[in-house]
Amino acid sequence: MVGSSTSHGGALSRALGRVDFRVALVVAAVVASASAASAQVELKTYMDEKGYLNVRALTCAQLANTYQEDADFLGAWYSGWWNGHLKRHSINVARTKQGIHEVIVYCKANPDAKVVDAVDAYVKKVQAGGQ
Amino acid sequence: MKLVMPFFAMTLFGAGAAQAQVDLTTYADAKGNLDIQKLTCAQLANTFQEDADFMTVWYSGWYNGLAGYSKLKVDRAKELEHRVIVYCKANPQTKVITAMDINIKQMRKELGIKVNDEQ
Numbered sequence: 001m002v003g004s005s006t007s008h009g010g011a012l013s014r015a016l017g018r019v020d021f022r023v024a025l026v027v028a029a030v031v032a033s034a035s036a037a038s039a040q041v042e043l044k045t046y047m048d049e050k051g052y053l054n055v056r057a058l059t060c061a062q063l064a065n066t067y068q069e070d071a072d073f074l075g076a077w078y079s080g081w082w083n084g085h086l087k088r089h090s091i092n093v094a095r096t097k098q099g100i101h102e103v104i105v106y107c108k109a110n111p112d113a114k115v116v117d118a119v120d121a122y123v124k125k126v127q128a129g130g131q
Numbered sequence: 132m133k134l135v136m137p138f139f140a141m142t143l144f145g146a147g148a149a150q151a152q153v154d155l156t157t158y159a160d161a162k163g164n165l166d167i168q169k170l171t172c173a174q175l176a177n178t179f180q181e182d183a184d185f186m187t188v189w190y191s192g193w194y195n196g197l198a199g200y201s202k203l204k205v206d207r208a209k210e211l212e213h214r215v216i217v218y219c220k221a222n223p224q225t226k227v228i229t230a231m232d233i234n235i236k237q238m239r240k241e242l243g244i245k246v247n248d249e250q
Contacts, residue, residue, distance in 0.1 A: 052202040080189035084196025
């Protein structure tokens, strides 16, 4: 859209190009926020009647459907949980934050996967030297 | 809860902001690894707010993983996070894992929860 406007070279075309681009940005923002607003749910949606969340059963789609604040919380919690599970007593903060990011990317591509499997896939990737 | 917790976090770590906040990597070894059994409350308070919040939640997960638990009670985890922050403010020389341990046991006591490792 912008490219076709600027290719004409005229001031009017360039101005129209900027307007079109801004319209496109606004439309994209509206669509993005609308889809996010319709999909997000509170974490308690996935809890049992006693208020517990089964971290082995949570799926990538469920993680993606929570609010950003809750997803961030779970990402940090899962990382700690995984390390505790493996009896590891140290953390590489930079690598951990990168790992959480990669798990989220994996989850977006594999919504039906369990979060623990996404974490496992990332850990195996790192162990194989693929980071 | 969501309003109260950030307030306390700001109170604790806001004090640190007046001093010299440092990156968490300051406490890491040459390979970037941080020994979570040695990190003190003062060090946690001296990091940036984002990192302190991250580490407190991470510790909560670590404890549960270590104990072999696979279920998370989110409201209780967030309450623990808040309590550890308050405790750390009053006890800067304490190790974070000790602060976690003390507050986990206190919460269990208050809630009447008994687990095998305390019997």
